[in-house]
Amino acid sequence: MLNSATQPVYVLDDELTVVFCNRACCDWLGQGAEGLIGQRCAYHSSPDLSGPAAVAAGLCPPAAAMAGTQLTAHVSCTGTDGQVRWRRARFVPLGTCPEDLIGLVALLEAQDLPEPDSTGPPLRCDEPQPTDLHEHVRQFRQQAAAHYRADRLIGNSPAIRRVRAQIELAVGSRASVLLVGPPGSGRQHVAAAVHYGNDPQSAGSLIPLACSVLGADLIHSTVLALAAKDPLGERSSRSTLLLNQADELPPAVQAELAEVLARRSFKLRLIATAAQPLEQLAVAGTFRADLAALLSTITIELPPLARRREDLPLLAQLFLEDANARGGRQLGGFTPEALDKLDAYPWPGNLDELAQVVTQAHQQAEGPQIGPRDLPERIRLAAAVAAYPPRTEETIELDEFLGRVELELIRRALAQAKGNKAQAARLLGMTRPRLYRRMVQLGLLEENGGS
Amino acid sequence: MVPEDRMTNKECRSTKDAAQEGPFGLRHSLFDIRHSLSALLPAEAAAARLIVCEPSGRWAVALRRQSAATAPRVYETRSLADCWQMLAEAPASFVVVELSTGNAVALLQRMARLQRDFPLARVAVVADRALAGYEWLLREAGAVHFLCSPRQCGPLADLALRHLAQAPPPPRSLTDQIWAGLPWARQS
Numbered sequence: 001m002l003n004s005a006t007q008p009v010y011v012l013d014d015e016l017t018v019v020f021c022n023r024a025c026c027d028w029l030g031q032g033a034e035g036l037i038g039q040r041c042a043y044h045s046s047p048d049l050s051g052p053a054a055v056a057a058g059l060c061p062p063a064a065a066m067a068g069t070q071l072t073a074h075v076s077c078t079g080t081d082g083q084v085r086w087r088r089a090r091f092v093p094l095g096t097c098p099e100d101l102i103g104l105v106a107l108l109e110a111q112d113l114p115e116p117d118s119t120g121p122p123l124r125c126d127e128p129q130p131t132d133l134h135e136h137v138r139q140f141r142q143q144a145a146a147h148y149r150a151d152r153l154i155g156n157s158p159a160i161r162r163v164r165a166q167i168e169l170a171v172g173s174r175a176s177v178l179l180v181g182p183p184g185s186g187r188q189h190v191a192a193a194v195h196y197g198n199d200p201q202s203a204g205s206l207i208p209l210a211c212s213v214l215g216a217d218l219i220h221s222t223v224l225a226l227a228a229k230d231p232l233g234e235r236s237s238r239s240t241l242l243l244n245q246a247d248e249l250p251p252a253v254q255a256e257l258a259e260v261l262a263r264r265s266f267k268l269r270l271i272a273t274a275a276q277p278l279e280q281l282a283v284a285g286t287f288r289a290d291l292a293a294l295l296s297t298i299t300i301e302l303p304p305l306a307r308r309r310e311d312l313p314l315l316a317q318l319f320l321e322d323a324n325a326r327g328g329r330q331l332g333g334f335t336p337e338a339l340d341k342l343d344a345y346p347w348p349g350n351l352d353e354l355a356q357v358v359t360q361a362h363q364q365a366e367g368p369q370i371g372p373r374d375l376p377e378r379i380r381l382a383a384a385v386a387a388y389p390p391r392t393e394e395t396i397e398l399d400e401f402l403g404r405v406e407l408e409l410i411r412r413a414l415a416q417a418k419g420n421k422a423q424a425a426r427l428l429g430m431t432r433p434r435l436y437r438r439m440v441q442l443g444l445l446e447e448n449g450g451s
Numbered sequence: 452m453v454p455e456d457r458m459t460n461k462e463c464r465s466t467k468d469a470a471q472e473g474p475f476g477l478r479h480s481l482f483d484i485r486h487s488l489s490a491l492l493p494a495e496a497a498a499a500r501l502i503v504c505e506p507s508g509r510w511a512v513a514l515r516r517q518s519a520a521t522a523p524r525v526y527e528t529r530s531l532a533d534c535w536q537m538l539a540e541a542p543a544s545f546v547v548v549e550l551s552t553g554n555a556v557a558l559l560q561r562m563a564r565l566q567r568d569f570p571l572a573r574v575a576v577v578a579d580r581a582l583a584g585y586e587w588l589l590r591e592a593g594a595v596h597f598l599c600s601p602r603q604c605g606p607l608a609d610l611a612l613r614h615l616a617q618a619p620p621p622p623r624s625l626t627d628q629i630w631a632g633l634p635w636a637r638q639s
Contacts, residue, residue, distance in 0.1 A: 016584065064552050067581030136556050137588060140563045147567070188566060205591040210573065213613045218596060218606050231587050352570050 008087070008108035010059060011094075014066070014101055016041050018056055025108065028087070029077045031055045040233040053234050054078070057134060065091040065104055075108065086113040145200030148192030154318055155311030159303035163190065166300045171197040176270040176295050178246075180277050181302030184350030187273040188244075190300060194271060195240040204239030205232055207268070212245040216253040223257060227266045236267040246272035246295060247281060251288075258291040270295055305347040305354060312354070313339055319355045320370070323362035331362060335371045342375070345382040407442045410435070497541040499571075499618035501611050502526045504534035505549035510577050513601035514547065517608035523615060531557055543571035543618040545611045550578035550585060562592040573614050575607055 002009050008025035012018060017040045021033045029036070031052060039056035058076040065071055075089045088109045095101035150167045153160060167190060170177045177194055179187045195206045209222060223241070225231065232239050243249070249257065261270060272278070272295040279296055281287035305312070316334060324330050334342070338361075347353055361374040372380060381404065410428065417423035425435040439445045501523050503511040511525045528534040531554055538544055548558060558576070565574060575596040576589045586597040598607055 062552070063555075063582045063584040066584060067579070133556065133559075133588070136559050137591075140559060140592060143563060184570075205587065207587065207590050208593060208595075210595045213573065213610055213617065214595065215606060215609055215613070218610065 007110055010036075010106050010108075011103060012041070012059075012061070012106070013103040016060070018059070019103065028085075028108070029055050030080060031077075059106065060134075061089075061091045061104055061106065065093070066101060068093050068095060068101055074113070075106070087111070088113060141196075141200065141203065144192060144206070145196040145203065148189050148196060150190075150193040152318070153186065153189065153193065154314050155308060156314075157303070157308035157311050159301075159308050160311060163300055163302060166298065167193055170194045170298050170300065173298075174269050175297035176272070178278060178296040178299045179271065179273045179302060180275070180299060181273075182275060182304050182350055184352035185302040185304055186351050187302060190302065191240075191242050191271045191273065195242075195269070202238060204235035204237070206240045206242060207232075208242040208244055210244050212248040216250040219249065219253050220256055223260050226268060227260050227263060230267075232268075239267075240269040240271055243270065243272040243295070245274065247274035247276055247278060247287065249287075249291075254288040254291050258288055258294060261291075261294055272296075305350045309343060312342055315351065315354060316342060316358055319358035320362060322355075323359050328362070329365070331365055331368065331370060333369050335369050337372045338370050338375060341372050341379050341382075345379045403442060406438065407444060410439065410442070410444060496543070496621050498621050499543040499545065499615050500524070500526050500537070500541045501547070501615060502528060502534055502537050502541075502544050503547045503549075504528045504531060505547075505577070506551070507549075510547060510549055510601055510604070513604040514608050514611070517604045518612060521612055523612065531561060535561060538569055538572055542569045545614040545618075546572060546574045547607070547611070548574060548576055550576050550582050550589065552582070555582075555585060559588070559592055562589070562594065565593050571618065575610065577601075577607070 002020070003022045005022055006024055008028050009020075009022045010018060010025050011020035017038060018036050021029075021036050023033075026033050026036070035052040036055060039052050041056040041058075041060040055077060058078070060075075062071065062073045065073070070090060070092050072088055072090050074086050076084050076086050078084050090107045092105045092107065093101055094103045094105060150164060150171075153164055153167070155161075171194055177191075179190050181187050192206060196203045207226070209219065211219060214222070226241065230236055260266060277296070277299060278287050278292035279289075282289040282292040305315075313334070316339070320331060320333065342354075342357075349356070357376060357379060358370075360376060361370045365371070365374040410424070413424040413427045414421070417427060421435055421439075422432050425432045428435060430438075436445075501514070503514065503525055505511065505527075506529060508527060511527050515522075515525055526537060528537055531548070534546060534548065538546060548554075550558060562574060565572060573595045574593065575598065576585075576594040577598045578585065580599045583599050589597055596607060596610055598604070
């Protein structure tokens with residue numbers, strides 16, 4: 001009966017898989033029912049798919065259609081001429097509430113819409129149309145792929161050249177990749193660069209998993225959902241599971257994870273990040289050896305910024321250009337003095353810290369370039385100490401260092417005492433004459449106009 | 452940040468390594484591993500918070516109930532704009548956002564920039580069961596967890612508390628740290 005209806009009709013099950021498509025619908029779509037049945041039209045499917053998968057993506061109902069109430073939305077298909085055609089569709093739930101919903105029947109109008117927006121708002125005007133979502137997902141992936149390109153890993157140091165060569169190797173295979181490096185060294189960037197590879201358009205989803213904060217139960221249930229329910233559908237074989245901080249995986253879940261991830265049916269590529277090589281941890285007995293081996297087919301070591309100082313001017317300029325691109329004043333670069341100060345700082349937060357410092361300096365700079373005064377205090381202080389290099393690696397010029405700290409404390413005590421030296425001296429636990437002497441010795445008296 | 456007496460052996464090792472490699476070659480505790488994370492926060496950043504963004508308040512109630520023992524303060528917001536404003540004040544916060552049919556696209560757009568704008572923040576998404584179809588889309592965008600029932604808030608509360616325990620303290624310069632240690636500094 002449905003097959004002979006002139007109105008296009010298709011039926012989805014509760015997993016959004018096409019289970020029926022009548023002749024009128026096949027005619028409109030230009031696609032045979034045999035190719036369409038079994039295709040899933042989930043929200044993470046992409047309009048840049050081809051064949052029946054692309055057709056199914058256009059039939060995706062709004063998420064609220066699974067709530068058990070009837071609603072109307074637009075569906076689309078691409079004709080043989082490449083033009084996108086739209087029709088209004090009424091989605092009728094098969095079931096009365098979300099718990100017992102077994103699927104949806106979609107009844108399409110007989111005529112194409114001239115333009116999806118020219119017919120007035122859809123039934124639920126706050127509902128994002130699936131086609132909008134597809135477009136946003138496509139843009140999201142495009143932006144991510146553009147931002148995390150391997151060629152943005154700039155630098156000429158041997159360490160970063162080696163990283164780039166290893167990324168090229170990893171992009172060409174589906175082997176698991178372990179990214180070893182300290183926090184902020186660009187592990188996420190490299191993971192995305194490997195995932196999106198040379199063909200970002202056809203890349204699937206990159207699903208991150210925060211191993212350091214998700215408990216054993218949440219890690220297990222998430223990975224199991226990916227393995228058993230295959231929620232990414234046809235994109236699974238092009239998708240990646242990113243295990244962030246895998247070295248902090250709770251021991252309780254390591255055995256189960258090793259078993260699930262090793263299954264042949266688990267289609268996602270594995271990329272993991274860690275502060276130390278997992279196989280070293282396995283030797284030390286703090287990580288399961290089979291899981292370490294599973295995750296470490298290709299190991300890429302990311303150097304801390306302190307070990308690639310020659311790249312620092314280039315990286316700082318890159319982050320400055322990013323800040324310029326976000327708007328505000330357009331700055332040309334860094335003064336040589338500012339670069340000296342950046343070079344003297346140890347960068348414990350690595351690239352992330354450098355990006356944050358440059359962004360902050362960009363906001364504060366008043367001149368055409370970023371100068372030393374635009375940099376945060378900790379950078380200036382580190383540079384000041386580094387100006388008096390220690391005789392050996394284990395020593396510092398303590399008098400000079402403490403002098404600077406003392407100077408700052410006296411300045412603050414004076415500010416708190418509103419310039420009253422007697423009160424500032426009391427705060428600092430010294431006599432007024434001694435405070436006065438120290439101010440003279442540290443050059444603070446001239447700064448305060450000699451008063 | 453977990454106090455040193457509650458750290459695992461591995462965390463202790465990391466802290467000591469960081470201290471040995473600290474600025475100026477100093478072997479003292481001022482420059483432990485917390486510094487490396489605090490360094491990612493703007494100078495004026497507030498301490499990490501548990502921020503909930505939802506129209507009704509039901510998820511905040513469920514979170515408070517589940518984390519009653521530790522009782523973290525839950526900062527409630529009613530719009531994505533307010534939520535992201537609060538996140539800018541406390542960039543290492545844990546954010547719980549309720550997804551609705553109306554904010555799906557806006558949330559996706561904001562989450563696309565989360566890693567770049569707030570690298571220390573984490574976002575979990577909660578939603579009505581009817582919106583379960585968005586789960587993997589939002590996970591791809593960076594959601595650390597996706598939940599469809601306030602009754603299952605227990606693991607979410609644990610997750611938020613773990614994040615807050617690991618979050619770096621607000622950044623302080625060396626001079627600030629010395630200043631804070633002085634007995635009269637708190638009077639200012």
